[in-house]
Amino acid sequence: MNRCIARALAAPLLALACLAAQAQAVQPPEVAARSYLLMDVTANQILAGRDIDTPVEPASLTKLMTAYVVFDALRSKRIDLKQAMPVSERAWKMPGSRMFIDPKMKVPVEDLLKGMIVQSGNDATVALAEAVGGTVERFVELMNDQAKALGMKNTSYRNPEGLTAPGHTTTARDLSILASRLMQDFPEFVGYYATKKYRYEGTPAANDTNRNTLLFRDPTVDGLKTGHTDAAGYCLVATAKRDFPNLGSRRLISVVLGAASENARANESQKLLNWGYTAFEAVKLFDANQPVVTPEIWKGTQSQAKLGRHQPIVVAVPSGTAGKIRTEVLRPDPLVAPLTKGQSVGTLKVLAADQPLLEVPLVALEPVAQAGVLGRAWDALRLWIK
Numbered sequence: 347m348n349r350c351i352a353r354a355l356a357a358p359l360l361a362l363a364c365l366a367a368q369a370q371a372v373q374p375p376e377v378a379a380r381s382y383l384l385m386d387v388t389a390n391q392i393l394a395g396r397d398i399d400t401p402v403e404p405a406s407l408t409k410l411m412t413a414y415v416v417f418d419a420l421r422s423k424r425i426d427l428k429q430a431m432p433v434s435e436r437a438w439k440m441p442g443s444r445m446f447i448d449p450k451m452k453v454p455v456e457d458l459l460k461g462m463i464v465q466s467g468n469d470a471t472v473a474l475a476e477a478v479g480g481t482v483e484r485f486v487e488l489m490n491d492q493a494k495a496l497g498m499k500n501t502s503y504r505n506p507e508g509l510t511a512p513g514h515t516t517t518a519r520d521l522s523i524l525a526s527r528l529m530q531d532f533p534e535f536v537g538y539y540a541t542k543k544y545r546y547e548g549t550p551a552a553n554d555t556n557r558n559t560l561l562f563r564d565p566t567v568d569g570l571k572t573g574h575t576d577a578a579g580y581c582l583v584a585t586a587k588r589d590f591p592n593l594g595s596r597r598l599i600s601v602v603l604g605a606a607s608e609n610a611r612a613n614e615s616q617k618l619l620n621w622g623y624t625a626f627e628a629v630k631l632f633d634a635n636q637p638v639v640t641p642e643i644w645k646g647t648q649s650q651a652k653l654g655r656h657q658p659i660v661v662a663v664p665s666g667t668a669g670k671i672r673t674e675v676l677r678p679d680p681l682v683a684p685l686t687k688g689q690s691v692g693t694l695k696v697l698a699a700d701q702p703l704l705e706v707p708l709v710a711l712e713p714v715a716q717a718g719v720l721g722r723a724w725d726a727l728r729l730w731i732k
Contacts, residue, residue, distance in 0.1 A: 372664045375621050377614050380579065380604025383518040384618045386628065387526050387585075387597040389662040391704065392519075393622050399500060401515040402603050405573030406443070406466045407581055408508030408516075410524050411489045412475065413463065417532040418492075419478045420455070427456040431477045433469070440468035442509060446549040447473065457546050459535075464544040464556045466572065468507040475506040482506060493520070496527055510577045518601045525570055525583050525599050539569030559612045560584050567619070570599075572611070579604035580611040586619050593630050593660070598622045629668045631696070632659040635711055638694055639675045643714055644729060645722045646683025652711040653677065653691050661696050661704050670699045675708070680729060683717065685710040 374384070374394035381397035392398070419425050430452035438448050445467030447453055453461075453473065461470030472482060479485025482505070489503040498520035504511040529536050542561050545554035560567040566586040573581040581604065587597045600618040605611035632638055637652040638659070653675070663671060677692030685691065689710045696704040716722065 372625050374625075375617050377602065377618060378605060378610055379602045379614055381518045381601075382603065382614070382618065383522050383601040384622050385522045385526065385599045385601075386622065386626065386662040387529070387599055388593075388595070389628055389660045389704075390526075391662045392522070393598075393626055393662060394618070395518060398518040398522075401500060401517060403510060403514060403575060403578035404508055404516045404521065404603075405575045405578035405581055406508040407521060407571055407573040407583055408503065408506065408514070409462055409466065409471055409573075410521070410528060410571050410583065411492065411503065412471055412485075412506045413459070413535075414524065414528050414532070415485065415488050415492055416455075416459065416474050416478055417528075417535045420535070421532070425455055425477055427454065427459075429455050429477075431455060431458060431473055433473050434476055436482070437469045437472040437476065440472055440507065442468045442507070444468060444553075445470040445546060446553060447546065451548075453546065459538055460541060460544045461546060463538045463571070464541045465553055466557060468509070471507040493524075496523055498523055508573060508575070508578075510575050518603055521583055521601045521603075522599055525585065525601070528570075529585070529597075536569060539571065557608070558582065558584065559608070560616060563612070564616060564619075572608075574608070580606065580608055582611040582615050584615040584619065586623075588623060590628065593628055596623070596628050625665060626662045627665045627668055628660050628662050629671060630658055630660050631671075631673065631694075634658045637711060638673075638708055639677070639692075641677060641679075641681050643681045643683055643685070645717050645726070646685070646714040647717050647721075648683075648714050651681060651685055651691070651714055653708040654711050655706065655709065656688070656711070659694065659706055663698055663703065667698055671703075672697050672700075677708070680732075683714045685714040687711070687713045 383395035383398045384393045433447045433449050443466040445461030445465050458470045458474050461467040475482045475485035493501045501516040501520045504514040542556050543554045557572040566588045569585045570583045582602050585599045587595050600615045602611050602614045634657050638654045640650045643651040674695040692708045694706040
């Protein structure tokens with residue numbers, strides 16, 4: 347039993363090693379960027395990458411975290427989309443890309459969000475930071491706290507807009523975590539990232555176009571964010587969603603950092619997305635809440651436990667290898683009640699051609715209460731005999 351538990355706890359580390367081996371088996375395209383990463387969000391797998399843990403300047407990709415913190419404030423009703431916010435002198439005087447708002451205006455939160463997301467406005471970003479945090483400095487603390495909570499181990503923020511500052515760094519891996527969690531945690535707000543054109547009334551019409559040119563090239567692309575400074579180069583976190591038979595929607599995220607031009611970051615991102623959809627196929631192994639295994643459980647009010655996931659279990663494998671997949675379940679044996687719903691119980695090990703591919707934690711889909719005194723005593727005797 348101890349060995350089973352130890353292997354289950356080691357699953358996340360083993361999964362990383364398995365994914366690295368898988369990535370080496372399928373040769374990714376050449377990507378002209380300082381670092382890059384391609385993630386299959388549906389399967390929660392990294393398909394390819396280079397220098398994914400190397401610190402880089404994020405430029406305006408910083409605004410993904412700014413948006414995360416603002417979305418959280420909206421959900422908790424600390425602010426409201428229609429709430430008009432003042433524009434401080436600090437926001438008005440921000441250098442770089444702007445929404446072109448000024449202290450004579452009071453701008454609704456929703457327009458500030460569009461100004462930050464579509465126009466990459468540093469002025470809109472600071473106005474939002476002050477609205478949520480009270481001060482920019484306090485808001486940056488919230489950003490760093492959230493980064494830690496999301497497991498972004500190599501990210502440190504110094505401002506909400508992404509202008510170059512000492513110690514303001516992140517990594518391709520951390521950006522993929524942030525982007526996937528942003529879409530997962532706030533589906534009601536991510537539609538803003540597909541907006542092609544926006545400008546606030548009274549501001550220049552020439553400043554109305556989203557800098558993510560993939561939105562205009564590929565109808566399956568629906569986000570997310572561009573970034574550029576002299577130090578960071580041209581950066582893009584892009585995401586696409588395409589439909590497949592027997593699976594439904596499959597979402598990928600590409601992270602391209604330090605490309606040479608606006609056109610290059612778009613081309614390299616498109617190349618990665620297209621490669622990911624063709625070089626790998628996603629296979630749904632189990633539906634959400636479908637039992638993967640129903641082992642016998644002892645000393646409980648039920649005779650069996652249902653182990654699975656509350657989300658579909660999907661694995662991305664090199665195209666043409668789906669028929670070679672097999673699975674194994676690692677779990678404590680004997681399994682003893684009580685179990686709470688969602689309790690981690692074991693691991694589903696996925697193998698392709700007998701090579702480890704992925705390990706997925708399994709949870710109890712339903713609670714199993716502890717049996718009464720007589721029931722526990724009877725099962726204790728049966729276990730002793732067994």
